[in-house]
Amino acid sequence: MNRGDMTPTHTYDKCQRPLTRIDFYAELLEGCIYCNVWKEVARAVWRKIPEIYCFGEEDAKTMFMKDPKGNLAKAQTYYSSKHPM
DSSP, X not given: OOTTOOOOOSBOTTTOOBOEEEEETTEXXXXXXXXXXXXXXXXXXXXXXXXXXXXXXXXXHHHHHTSHHHHHHHHXXXXXXXXXX
């Protein structure tokens, strides 16, 4: 498969949500963004990756970190509303 192809090919069997492909520090991974379970596309070893937050401004990071669990839940709710199962 072409490394540039980031199209999900199937669903994760535990939650039935579509798998997503990401470039994780030059490693092509496929997995479930909701369950945070990932595997290398060429291998079948599943693992979790640490949460990584990217902010455009230091103020945004400061605001987010005041309630990271609550803000992450809001982000997941928003994402789910835009990408229903």
